[in-house]
Amino acid sequence: DAHKGDGETLTLRAVPDAFTLEIVTESSPAVNTALEGLYLAKGIFCTQCEPEGFRRITYFLDRPDVLSVYTTRIEAPKTTLPVLLSNGNLIESGDLGGGRHFAVWSDPFPKPSYLFALVAGDLGVIADTFKTMNGRNVDLRIYVEHGNEPRAAYAMDSLKRAMTWDEKTYGREYDLDIFMIVAVSAFNMGAMENKGLNIFNDKLILASPETATDSDYERIESVVAHEYFHNWTGNRITCRDWFQLSLKEGLTVFRDQTFSADMRSAGVKRIQDVQMLRMRQFQEDAGPLAHPVQPQSYITIDNFYTATVYEKGAEVIGMLKTLVGPEGYRKATDLYFERHDGEAATVEDWVKCFEDACGRDLSQFRLWYHQSGTPVVEAKGDYDAAAKRYALTLTQKLGATPGQPEKSPMQIPLRLGLVGRSGAALPLTLDGENAAGPEERVRELTEAQQRFVFVGVDEEPLLSIGRGFSAPVHVKTPTSRAGRAALMAHDRDDFNRWEAGQALATEMLLDMAEAAKTGAAPKADNIYIDAIGRVLDRAEDDMAFAAQMLTPPGEGELALSRAPADPEAIHAARMALIGAIAEAYGPRFQKLYDGLAGSEAFSPDAASAGRRALRNGALRYLTAAGDEAAAGGAESVQHAAAT
Secondary structure: OOEEEOOOOEEEOOOOOOOOOOOOOOOOHHHOOOOOEEEEEOOEEEEEOOOOOHHHOOOOOOOOOOOEEEEEEEEEEOOOOOEEEEOOEEEEEEEEEOOEEEEEEEEEEEEOHHHOOEEEEOOEEEEEEEEOOOOOEEEEEEEEOOOOHHHHHHHHHHHHHHHHHHHHHHOOOOOOOEEEEEEEOOOOOOEEOOOOEEEEEHHHOOOOOOOOOHHHHHHHHHHHHHHHHOOOEOOOEEEOOHHHHHHHHHHHHHHHHHHHHHHOOHHHHHHHHHHHHHHHHHHHHOOOOOOOOOOOOOOOHHHHOOHHHHHHHHHHHHHHHHHHHHHHHHHHHHHHHHHHOOOEEOHHHHHHHHHHHHOOOOOOOOHHHHOOOOOEEEEEEEEEOOOOEEEEEEEEEOOOEOOEOOOOOOOEEEEEEEEOOOOOEEOOEEOOOOOOOOOOEEEEEOOOEEEEEEEOOOOOOEEEEOOOOOOOOEEEOOOOHHHHHHHHHHOOOHHHHHHHHHHHHHHHHHHHHHHHHOOOOOOOOHHHHHHHHHHHHOOOOOHHHHHHHOOOOOHHHHHHOOOOOOHHHHHHHHHHHHHHHHHHHHHHHHHHHHHOOOOOOOOOOHHHHHHHHHHHHHHHHHHHOOOHHHHHHHHHHHHHHHO
16 A cells, blocks of 8 residues: 556655655557657667656656756667667666676766656767867767768767857856767657757758758758757756746757857848748747747647747847847856756746846846737838938837737837948937947837937938847838838848848739739839849858848748739749849859859858859859750759759
8 A cells, every 4th residue: 555556647655754766667668659758669769758758668757847866777688789878977888698788877967857868779870079168078979870970970060069159158068978969760859958868860960962952951050059059958957847948948949040140141040040930930929829938828738849939939038138238148148057057947037037137127028928929010210301310110019819818018129220322321329319329229119109219310211120130020111112122232230131122022023923913024123123233242242141132032922921822923923033133134143153163072061051052043043044054054953962
């Protein structure tokens, strides 16, 4: 009667205040088709314990706030399972006789059970070392299926760069003697951040020039960094409960986004992140499954792994950084790591560190975690030429979402700039200030409507609002086609240059599609064609960004902007626009394409990828112009990619 157990629970009766509990559990990983806990796939024993897989291994208080120190002993046949891995440092290994061997791993850092990991199999390995900022040598190993070792080299390079970046940017040094990644084709998740032993599906680790695209290399770099960054944001400091999931996932997504921006074109990375947010999370916010970044209830915990928790959660972190500035952000994160290391923390703990480190009251900002939906911000500017005053009126609205019919105004940080018609950046001097203001400022919209007045504005400006996509909102501002073309050509902010170009192209393409529906030939507006010429003038400043600017909105994006959509008309309009650009700048595209040709060996680095992106963009327009030589070049590029 001391205990009662069944397939789901184990109840202990009349236990003392302190005791040691020993449980012997028998399981059959080969028949574990749930692929949670410990399972066998393609001859490899593997675990997946997030969110509640450890309870499939043994009876346990399987909650993220139960932190324990683990020592794991693995015994197995040496011939068929020569590699035995678990969390922490290897403290003992050897032969047992009879063809069997063992390994003992000890993780000295308390962790929740969802971070437990075990791998046993016959795997190849590549190895390297990393010297930390305090001079410690860390062994690095990536285990893969035999024959795949050469294809893991870029993942190893990405890992070392991520470790260096985390030291410099966040002051976070790796804490164990060894860091391991296991990448196998049978892993049922994308990747998992288990302490010291990340497990990946190998599609996110393996790459070779013969088969991988530049996007594949970017993805590997990003995911390897993401799972490594969890060592501090998720592992050393974990979640008190699953309602705090964005505390680790939103924060770590923001960290990997920033890392990728530093490794590659920051402008292109921001554009890619926003495109993903709009396609996935904005659609989620607009539908019946809308929920806050910090949900209040769930039916099944797997439903928590959403674009809102991850991608919108990352945007919330970015807004905090915008509000307090880079120095304040570093002070707050330093305090967070110092205050909560080794704890299961909450979103409230995280925000409190920003309040304490930066002296800010962020009670209104917390609504970003509790209110669902995407705010709509409308901006209207009035220019008084005689007084040289520019008055900006901002309003915000947040519509009803399931379970939240009424909303309070949000705290929305908006990064602003004013651009002259000639392209000059105009100072933002607030009414009442004596000295000339900076060329860019952050204004906080905290009420349903607010008015900001800027003085000393020498010419009627174009408003550049939400620079860097400083808040996850819909921004509506009345801008003419000429104004958008000027912003596309001159805005100092890469994201807003692209945004202006996309808005201009979308408006024009939808008009062209309407013409195509009537049987008329769609004709492009010269104002956009001229703006593309300005992009070509600066193409070599940031080749990856120029390639992005030269790409008009896709047919899928255009279809979302018009209901009901006419796919044939949209296709005809887009092809007509590409043809018009090709006709206008054919010689320039040819010069660009020829100038970017290279005979050097393939390299996956960011600069090389940017050159390839711009060269392929030029090739796209050359083929649209009917250039036979270009068509042959496109065929050879396609053949090279296929082989």
